[in-house]
Amino acid sequence: MGLISAATTIFDAGSMSAGFGGNMTFIKKLTASSSATLSFVDGSDGVVLDDTYKEYVFTFKNIHPASDDASFTFQGNVSGGSGYNETITSTAFRTYHSESGSTNLSYGSGSDQAQGTAFQILMPYMDNDNDSNGGGSLHLFNPSSTVFVKHFMSRNQFVLNSAYSWNMLIAGYFNTTAAIDEIQFKMSSGNIDAGDICLYGIA
Numbered sequence: 001m002g003l004i005s006a007a008t009t010i011f012d013a014g015s016m017s018a019g020f021g022g023n024m025t026f027i028k029k030l031t032a033s034s035s036a037t038l039s040f041v042d043g044s045d046g047v048v049l050d051d052t053y054k055e056y057v058f059t060f061k062n063i064h065p066a067s068d069d070a071s072f073t074f075q076g077n078v079s080g081g082s083g084y085n086e087t088i089t090s091t092a093f094r095t096y097h098s099e100s101g102s103t104n105l106s107y108g109s110g111s112d113q114a115q116g117t118a119f120q121i122l123m124p125y126m127d128n129d130n131d132s133n134g135g136g137s138l139h140l141f142n143p144s145s146t147v148f149v150k151h152f153m154s155r156n157q158f159v160l161n162s163a164y165s166w167n168m169l170i171a172g173y174f175n176t177t178a179a180i181d182e183i184q185f186k187m188s189s190g191n192i193d194a195g196d197i198c199l200y201g202i203a
Contacts, residue, residue: 028040036192057202058138063195066191092121
């Protein structure tokens with residue numbers, strides 16, 4: 001059975017018609033093993049991070065810090081750049097529920113930047129107990145543009161250091177019109193003990 005709206009077929013036989021959504025293409029998977037950084041560099045080791053796609057998605061699975069209270073972060077480099085210190089303006093929102101029953105919904109003032117060049121926090125103050133981890137995603141929009149700034153948004157779920165189920169929403173932009181072609185992930189202190197980061201392109 002198909003789905004038709006205004007005489008236009010949207011779905012038929014389980015497939016979306018052309019023009020009603022893009023395909024999500026797997027590009028690269030990096031697995032942490034006591035890793036200081038995990039980097040996705042266009043043209044290196046099978047990574048594509050150029051004008052092939054207008055949107056790129058990084059997914060995080062079982063991210064585990066080696067150090068307690070470490071924050072999972074990311075930054076970028078413009079084409080030909082180095083240092084992972086591009087200018088970022090960002091905003092942050094969080095909600096949590098602790099194992100003891102306390103709750104909170106608030107602005108994450110410690111996880112935002114105003115024209116900062118630091119690594120952007122995605123999951124702050126992570127717990128490093130053996131059974132603790134984090135997961136989620138980061139969307140990067142049109143990073144190859146040489147006209148517009150580069151927007152991103154991220155949503156992640158993780159265990160905070162004091163047995164809290166914490167959900168974090170981060171959004172912002174790299175304030176540059178140069179193309180971004182390198183993205184690096186790391187902890188604010190210590191290594192990424194374990195976890196997978198996958199990169200996808202959306203046509």
